[in-house]
Each structure stands twice: as structure tokens, then as C-alpha cells.
Amino acid sequence: MHETGRERQLAALRERIGGLERDAQARPVLPVGIPAIDRHLPGGGLRLGALHEVVEAGPAAGHAALAALFVGGLLARLPGPILWCLAGRDLFAPGLAAVGLHPDRVLYAETRRVTEVLPTMEEGLRHGSLAAVVGEVARVGLTASRRLQLAAERGGSLALVIRRWREGAGAGAEPSAAATRWCVAAAPSPASSVPGLSRACWSLALLRARGAEPRTWLVEAPDAQGRLRLPADLADRPPAAQERRAAAG
Template identity: 40%
Template sequence: MTRAKTINTPISSPGAQPGQSPASQPLGLVALRRQVALLEKLPAADLGSHRGPRVLDWGLAAIDRHLPGGGLAWGALHEFAGDGPDLEEASLPAAAVARLIGRRLRLSPANRNEGGSVLWVARRRDLYARALPAAGFDPRHLLHLNVRRNTDALWAIEEALRCQHPGAAGLIAVVGEIGALDLTQSRRLQLAAEKSGVPTLLIRRDSRGGEMRRLVQQPSAAMTRWRIAAAPSTGMAAPPHPILPGPLRWRLDLWRCRGGRPATWLIEEQADGWREAAFSQPVPAPLGDRLPAPPAASADGLRPKRATG
């Protein structure tokens, strides 16, 4: 009779310090962290790390605090779309994606110095590379792949993710300009992004107008889904000149977030990113003119009489 071989995995001791590296931690603790990370679909490169998953953060506390993990999850699928006519041009979604990646490049000297690349898959040749430095995106990191059909773009994105190994230097992110996308295709991309640990940012754009509005509302496996639109800017007084337009304003609608809630923000462009802007809503005249509030009613429902001297 063959005797079964038993492997006992030690359980982590209470004395394990949070600052220990995964190699110096008890095997039981590392295995447990790996299981939890796999259940939460965290990037494989961050398994066993106490710092949590890497994220693409917006640099705005109100948005990053609202998102699970403090930003856009690293090895996951995220979807961006414009509104109205911008569903075809996708200028604002492309600008937002470029700024998110540019911010990551500025905050990550390793990627900036070691030559990590961003694969941008598109069906049109209208990506203006000279505008990327204004978003902090160094064009030297750009790999632009032009394809003819939507199916070719989906295939190229998935194959690029499958060629990337977790933790290996190579792709910083994959960006794809996509039209039609069904639930099965989005699941394949989400699984490939999870396995590779590379953030995958889809920009939804197409020239089919009303049909595109229907397509972007169909179910998707993306972890977050965003709608980005232009918002009216506030004027700036510049005497003796008339009032000039203020900073560009965008409206960000997070209308789907796995593990989170939908929300809307109004943001303004700055030289190094964004800042949160206040919604300009009309208020009642007494509030706007700072008029004194009317006297409160007494217990019997009658207002107190004014004292006379």
C-alpha cells in the first residue's frame, strides 16, 4: 500500500509584522493572501503585497475615495464613452485616458526610465501625438496600431494582453478604440487583463449615431464604465476686456462600478491634471441676496410679535 504524502503548511504567527516582505512572511500567510487576492481579482503582480493593488488614480480625492481601491484597478477592463456627437469623435474620452496614463508615467519613474510602452489600438488615423505631452503622456512610450475592422481591434487587444506576463516590464497599459462590444467579448478582455495585470482602457466610438448610444448601454464585464461630456465653463473677468472663458470643464459620470456606486463629478482642467469644480446651480433669491431668515414660529404655530419700544 502506498502511503499518502502529507504537506503541512504552517499558519502565520501573530508576530508577523506588516512591513515584512512576502519572502520573509510565513508560507501560510502568503498562501492566504494569494487566495483572497484571487477571489477579489487583484493583479497577480501584487499578490502577497501589503500595499494593495496598483491603480490608475485621477489625482482627485473625491473621485479616488469613491472608487474601490482608490482608483481604476490595475489588471482590469475600464470603459470610456463620450456623449452626443462625441460618441463618434471620442475626443474627451481619449483626452481623459491620455491624462490618466500620463499621470501614471509621471508618478512611476521605473516605467518612465525603463521604456515601458502603451499600446493604442485604433481604426482611424486621427490620434494627434503632438498633443499627448500636454497630458503628461510622453509619445516615446506610444505604440500605435491601426487596424481596419472592429473585430481586428478586439483580437489585437486580447493577444497583446496574453503576451504580457504578470510583473514583467513591457506594457504599461492597453488602449483600444472599440465600436460594438458584446458581453462575451468584454468578459474575454476582462479575463485577459486580470491574468496579465495590465490596465485595459476601452474608448467606445463609432459613426453610427443613435445605434452607438444603444451599444454603449448594453451589458459589459468592465469593472468601471464612464461617460465624459463637456460642461459650461465659468467666465473670468479681465478688465478692461470683456469676460473671458474660464478653464475647460468636464462632467464625469460613473454609471457602473463593480463594488461601488454610480456618481457624477464636475472637474476643471489644469496644467498638471484636474481639480474638482463646484456645480453652478441657481439658488433662491433670499439665499443669493443673503436676506435675513424669517423669525421661527412659536409652539402654538404663531410667529412672535416684533417688540416695540
């Protein structure tokens, strides 16, 4: 009888987990905007009501800018107010505006203390009326990421953590409850016949995702509407060739 009761409990637990997974898969997503990338992601984009991470590629200020611009470009295509939580005044709002995220849509929460960023994010996510909540921190422990994930699920908002560079910490070193983890780095831009008119190129790496293998794509930086695109020499190729070349780039 004891063994039968245990088996029933395990079966009920499996059913509950399966129900949670089905509910998660049914949530809407925010497409990255490049078919080759969206086809690779479960559900076709970044799941709303979930936590996602963007890791800075290095200690230079330029790496921080790329992570923020990638997040800003994504949010430019997601309607509604944004809460951006950070400890200091090093966010360049005109740069976000250049990738389509208008300052009027962003509420800035300057906590002064890094330790207060994640609790502020959690409060914003639980509010339920925000399109997305962004936080900039160097570390997110597994317990903290689980709390953010649960708050995002309950409120339905997109949660994005920008992992600021921390010496000695690898991009994928720490465990996390985040649905995806990304890293953005600068890449050489193709030669242009008209100097100064080519868009900057990025190496966009999917470091971790539930249900998808890690992969890297060569993309062009967001335009004024937050839209990423493949470089011109890739866009004219057949879809299969685009994916092979972009992944190798």
C-alpha cells in the same frame, strides 16, 4: 450523499470566487487624482490588471476628443509603454501630449479593420510588458469584454476601451465585464477675470462600477501632467461641501 457532494462543490466554488475577489481587491490602482472621486471608487482608483470603459457622450468629434483626452491624462501618470489600438488615423497625438502623454511612450496599432481592434488589444494585454492597452471600438460584447478582462488579469496591464459613439446605443446599454464605465462630456467653464486662461470643464460620469454607485462630478480638464482638478469655486470649500457641489454640478 449526492446532496452532500453538491453542497461541498458549492462551498468550494464560493471559496474560489471569494479568493478571486480578494486577489482583485489587492491589486494596485491608478488614482483618478481627485480625492472626492478616488474615495468613491473601490480601492481608491482604477484597478490595474482590469478592464475599464470610457463612453463617448455623442456623435460629434468633440466628444471623441474628450474621451481620448481623459484616457490620455490618466495614462500620463502611469509609467511605462502604452499600446493604442484603433482602426483609422483619427487620433491627434499632439492633443495627448498636451495632457502629459508623450508620443514616445505610445505604440500605435492601426488595424484598418474595426473587427481586429479587440484581438489586437488582447494580444497586447497578454504580453505583460505594457503599462496599458487602449482600444477604440463602437461595440464590446460581453464575451469579448470577458476575454479582455482575463487577459488584463493575467498580464497585469491596465485595459481601457474607448466606446466610440454608435447611433441608437445608450451609454450603459450593453452588458460588460469592465470594472468601471465612464462618460465624459463638456460642461460650462466658470467665468475668469483673465480671458482665455481658464481650463475647460467636464462633466465626468461614473456610469457603472463594481462596489460603487453611479455618480457625476464637475471637473477641470487635465493639465500638462495629466492632473484633473476641481474648479476653483469648489476647491476652496470643505471636503463634504466639495463632494456635494461637484456631484450636483
